[in-house]
Amino acid sequence: MVGQWSGKEARALREAKRMSIREFAAHLGVHERLVSKWEAGGDRVHPRPVNQAALDTCLARSDDVERGRFAALTAVGPVSGAGTGGHTAVRGSYSNDAELLALIDSGAVRGDGSAAISERDLIMAAAHEASDHTGRAEATNIGPSTLDQLDADVTRIANDYVHTPPMPMMVEMLRVRRRVYRLLEGQQRPSDTSHLYLLAGSLSGLLANASTDLGYLDAAGEQIRAAWAYGEICGHNGLRAWARGMHALIEYWSERPHRALALAQSGQQYADSATAAVRLHNIEARIWSKIGSAVDTERCIRAATAASEGPVTDSLHDEVGGVFGFAEAKASYYAGATYIHLGLAEPALAATERTIELYRSGPARQRSYGAEALARVDSAAAHLINGSLDGAAEALSPVLELAEDKRIAQLEERLTGVRRRICAPTYRGVAQARSLDEQIEEFCGSTPTRSLPPGAG
Template identity: 35%
Template sequence: MASDQEISLFQVLVQQRGLGEYLVFLKQLQTAAAEVARLEHNPALAKVTIGERQFSRWTRGQHGSGPRPLTARVLEHLFQRSARELFGPARAAGERSSRLPAAQCIEPGASSDAHTRDLLMTAASESASFAAYAEQSNVGPHSLEQLSADIRRIVSTYPNRPVVPLFEEVLSLRDRCFELLEGRQPPAYTSDLYLAASVLCGILANASFDLGAYREAETQARTAFVCAEQAGHNGLRSWIRGTQALICYWEERPHDAIRLVKSGEQYVPENGTAHIRLASIAARAHARLGQEHDAVAALRRADEYREQAADDDIPGGMLAFPLAKQRFYAATTRLWLGGDANNREAAALAEEAVALYESAPPENQRLGELSLARMDLALAELAGDEIEGAAHQIDAVIAVASRRPTESVSRRLGQFARRLAASPAGTSAIGLSLQDGIMQHRRARNELPAGGRG
């Protein structure tokens, strides 16, 4: 970069092209930004601008570390020179480096009254320009209200909608949210946007998980947590740690799941059920490891959190952890622990969960969770030699999964089929019919194109 004593190529070209006035330069810059954004298919470039204060510094040879990458790209398009050349010495670029107007080449130590007056006027003008710049915002209350409304609609309908089309809708909203964050807005709006971005990335993590893309789900969850950190929202921090723990649980990494639960428990939610969810996930992970004492303690902790929970989750919907879900997580825990007493307890808990889910209006039913609760009930009934009851639950699960398949339900069906094949009931007429039905369902699902699996 050119030193403050040397005339830069940027200074020379600005003068040669008659761009010394800020508003004239800004108009040319905006035109160049729109052109390069269109050519490179990058909407962020169209939003590039330079404040009058920064422009004034550059035309006085005060370049600092030079422009940011996006700004540099627009300047390169405008002047057809690299940023390194533009902010390097004009003589190095072979340009005529005649002296700039005196107003831009004031000798050090000048103390005339005219210079002092010019200096004061320039400083005041720069401050006024910065104040106007600080008041600019690319988002207002109406935009944030619409974004919040879209998120509330999505989280309330996610549990009973096909996953792939919903994923595409959420992805579009997330991209819009990221674009807004790259612009300028008051700090309070920035916090709201980070909160929205955290929720949207959390939904994408959940959807990726439902589609069996666990690595992608982990990436989305990490980004969601970063955004929750920027928003300073404990409830989301806790909920996202729960999502990460859940992914580890399904990837057969119960130790990592427990570690993430402990991390999430450090954040006391502002309201809602995030800690109930964490404790319930921990119970299943401990049970998966055969740690009955810790599993039962976690179930007890979830009950205590339920008694203390105040107000509803924000924004609710899929981010909430209702009693029905707590009961079916407890049922899964008991099934992992095994034994006659735990199997009976699992059957009772799963039956209660199914009843609670079915009591919701059809448009609000959580179809995937209801199916998983039915799977727990079917496994408990199979363990109790109630093959007809198990068959009733499996038939209901397959009917729903044919319309809204998810990876977790598919895996549980496979688990049930293996348990059934190894049990005496597996050779019965009902047992053989069940195995055939599960096999046909899984074959049909595997034959679907990717977009048909939502």
């Protein structure tokens, strides 16, 4: 284990794994420029704590050959001492168990050097260490109902978020995650520690989603990298797959579509459930449509259809659900946005109308006001492509009446796209078009968060 990572150790780990800077960055879930910065700074640069954790996990998950190469690349010289024949003499250089074990850790008592250790001292030190460690391992700061309550909290938050404004939910997310962090600072069984990291990752993912809805994409990026690191630590594929998809969306909204593609595609290796695979294929299709590749978009849509037939579920996407789920209504919403990018009005109208109907007729608890509102904006765009101002105005009417605390950042960005369509020569001088444009302008002027760049959706 590395006490504190610097650029020197990060480079040694990358070289030990025989990875390029781009491959290593994708493996850690960071930008390749960040890895280059670490390596250029050498031992003067220390990654942030969340990236220190990611490097710890990467090293821990390396195989024996890779760890051996890493050790060779970062090795310090053997502990010095007096002796003959090139061996280190250690007799009399330890006075207690801790000092003896420290000598063993340092490699000072290998080979013939072990003859300098008292047999009894070695055996008793090993026995005492086992006894001490067992005593610590049996101690726990988690009662029988603690994890059950935290699981219930995460499930409640993930499902309430789809129909509740972001800000009050962020307060709740942060409160529960701080409780998880405090528990992780204590002592618990390894299986419970892993469970706590899953909870920390799930809550970081929820905070990434909320930060995105409020227009803070840089903060969302930090949260989703933390979620990914926690998924790596606890080895939960559902969290890994979801985090990769969310990170891809953040990069997509940040106008980095090729980076977004790499993340969505890399997530598929962790998609153990049908829902996870369908979600990632839909995200990839949406990104390809923004780039303008109809062929790749259709390929991903077909892949999503095929993946939906899988019977396998996972604990995050399917059991917790809510923000982590990807039900039919959410899939239809993604399809509508994808077809709008390609300028295909009819399939976009069919998908958005399907989304609106599914949310209208479904349970109120599962009605995502954000996805429904965005689907209505996409429906308006499709109507404008078809030359129907009446249809666009009707689709937008419920959106323009949304309460201010539900006006997520993506709405203004998408409405800006609708305004560009209204300003096209087709509608120039049309009174109804001018009126609709003024209503949208007023809506956007009162939207509290306007941090996404034009065209990001």
